[in-house]
Amino acid sequence: KRRRLTMADILLGVTGKDYVLLAADRSAARSIIVFKNDEDKILELDSHKLMATSGPQGDRTNFGEYIQRNLQLYNLANSVPLSTHGAANFARRELAEALRRSPWQVNSLIAGFDKKGPSLYYMDYMASMHKVDKAAHGYGAYFTLSVMDRYCVKDMSLEEGLSVLKKCIHELQTRFLLKCNSFILKVVDKDGTRIIDMDGNTVEPPKPKTFNKSDDSDSKADE
Amino acid sequence: MSRRYDQSTTTFSPEGRLHQVEYAMEAINNAGTCVGIVDPNGNGIVLAAEKRVVSKLLAPSKISEKTYPIDDHICCLVAGFSSDAAILIQEARLGAQRYLYTYQEPVPVEQSVKSICNYKQSYTQFGGLRPFGVAFLFAGYDINNGFQLYQTDPSGNYSGWKATVIGQNNQAGKSILKTDYNETNLTPNNNNNENNNNNENPLTPSINLAIKILLKTMDSSTPDSSRFEITLLTKNKRDDNEVDVQYMKLNDKEIKYYLDGVVTEEEKKKKNEASTSSDI
Numbered sequence: 001k002r003r004r005l006t007m008a009d010i011l012l013g014v015t016g017k018d019y020v021l022l023a024a025d026r027s028a029a030r031s032i033i034v035f036k037n038d039e040d041k042i043l044e045l046d047s048h049k050l051m052a053t054s055g056p057q058g059d060r061t062n063f064g065e066y067i068q069r070n071l072q073l074y075n076l077a078n079s080v081p082l083s084t085h086g087a088a089n090f091a092r093r094e095l096a097e098a099l100r101r102s103p104w105q106v107n108s109l110i111a112g113f114d115k116k117g118p119s120l121y122y123m124d125y126m127a128s129m130h131k132v133d134k135a136a137h138g139y140g141a142y143f144t145l146s147v148m149d150r151y152c153v154k155d156m157s158l159e160e161g162l163s164v165l166k167k168c169i170h171e172l173q174t175r176f177l178l179k180c181n182s183f184i185l186k187v188v189d190k191d192g193t194r195i196i197d198m199d200g201n202t203v204e205p206p207k208p209k210t211f212n213k214s215d216d217s218d219s220k221a222d223e
Numbered sequence: 224m225s226r227r228y229d230q231s232t233t234t235f236s237p238e239g240r241l242h243q244v245e246y247a248m249e250a251i252n253n254a255g256t257c258v259g260i261v262d263p264n265g266n267g268i269v270l271a272a273e274k275r276v277v278s279k280l281l282a283p284s285k286i287s288e289k290t291y292p293i294d295d296h297i298c299c300l301v302a303g304f305s306s307d308a309a310i311l312i313q314e315a316r317l318g319a320q321r322y323l324y325t326y327q328e329p330v331p332v333e334q335s336v337k338s339i340c341n342y343k344q345s346y347t348q349f350g351g352l353r354p355f356g357v358a359f360l361f362a363g364y365d366i367n368n369g370f371q372l373y374q375t376d377p378s379g380n381y382s383g384w385k386a387t388v389i390g391q392n393n394q395a396g397k398s399i400l401k402t403d404y405n406e407t408n409l410t411p412n413n414n415n416n417e418n419n420n421n422n423e424n425p426l427t428p429s430i431n432l433a434i435k436i437l438l439k440t441m442d443s444s445t446p447d448s449s450r451f452e453i454t455l456l457t458k459n460k461r462d463d464n465e466v467d468v469q470y471m472k473l474n475d476k477e478i479k480y481y482l483d484g485v486v487t488e489e490e491k492k493k494k495n496e497a498s499t500s501s502d503i
Contacts, residue, residue, distance in 0.1 A: 078331065078333070078334055079333065080331050080333070080334075080365075080367040080368065081367075082326065083328060085326075085327060085328060086326035086327065086328050087326075089325065089326050089327035089328075090325055090326055093324070093325050115366060115367075
């Protein structure tokens with residue numbers, strides 16, 4: 001029943017002075033087939049927390065959404081928000097309890113901004129967890145950790161953090177066998193989470209489809 | 224008339240009341256008075272209670288009759304049946320440790336109180352069991368809301384307070400709080416009590432107010448320090464910017480010190496009033 005843990009998903013994370021930056025590749029593939037190139041592997045757990053997940057599609061989405069829904073429940077049931085530390089430990093506890101029953105094969109990076117500032121947690125599928133300043137999962141880690149070690153400094157600005165990430169992505173595109181053309185970048189800071197592009201500009205997420213008659217250009221009511 | 228509807232918890236009376244729950248709340252009014260005061264300057268919380276059972280034959284033990292810790296950052300005062308309270312306190316402690324196990328951080332005070340109250344409420348709705356005859360004053364500190372004081376009653380309701388009194392003669396206690404609980408009164412520099420010097424504990428005025436209230440609600444006029452149980456909840460900031468919450472139960476000597484201060488102050492006031500009234 002063991003499924004091979006794929007290491008092809010690329011997850012990167014760096015912490016700066018007052019933000020945490022996460023990057024994930026956008027391809028969803030199995031064996032030699034690529035299903036899509038616009039997969040979003042970074043979940044918004046709540047207004048000020050992000051979780052990037054990697055692994056087989058089923059486990060990845062299932063675990064991610066389970067943590068996300070439980071955090072939503074926490075926010076609704078209690079009048080105080082959960083800290084990043086609390087959320088990360090909750091996720092870790094779930095992985096640890098399931099480990100010796102029916103484990104999830106999910107590696108993740110949890111990033112958040114709370115009263116204590118920005119924090120990044122590296123978690124692997126065996127429920128080991130570390131609070132870190134920079135992290136990477138999968139094959140991508142072999143290429144990028146050294147780049148991060150070389151160029152990351154304490155209390156980086158967002159521009160500096162982005163430039164490090166750009167160097168990491170360039171390294172991957174040069175030396176990693178698997179094509180990784182597009183990445184999704186998300187940042188969390190005191191104002192919450194947002195999607196950004198390589199230059200630091202905010203990217204609007206696609207608007208959800210509305211069902212108002214007035215939006216429907218085929219509506220006969222306009223005639 | 225309503226006698227028919229008060230035997231079972233799970234039966235409403237025609238007026239829409241649950242008599243068993245109300246009777247349970249009456250039981251609290253016969254219990255030893257408990258006072259909780261949150262210092263308006265954010266220095267901590269004072270919990271003071273009148274001990275009912277005082278006998279020389281009682282073995283002195285570290286376990287108190289009224290005050291119990293729930294976790295490192297939460298403690299509570301009990302008014303009502305001690306045996307019922309013991310069950311609920313164990314539930315609260317278990318809940319606090321479970322939270323710590325899952326989230327690796329201390330449970331926010333309101334959540335702990337809410338879960339106990341939900342537990343209490345279930346005994347007013349299911350199983351045909353009687354409600355818990357206990358009211359608590361929960362005092363705690365968490366990073367989001369600072370120092371908090373909550374009162375719970377057998378119905379499972381809870382409310383947050385700046386200061387409150389439960390148990391016997393609580394109305395008298397509450398009326399004193401209405402006049403005496405304000406920032407000016409409870410800030411040490413403004414305290415008129417000449418027995419205390421300026422290096423005193425910043426909670427001193429709150430302790431004095433708590434003792435003053437207990438003196439009014441007690442049925443004996445000659446207070447002995449062994450009748451009081453006083454606990455202080457305070458916080459220390461550590462070097463790594465973490466906060467250490469601690470509760471300290473005052474020992475007999477310390478209680479005597481504050482008690483004497485308050486009694487002297489009260490007698491002074493009475494003398495002043497007597498002398499001014501004689502001028503008329």
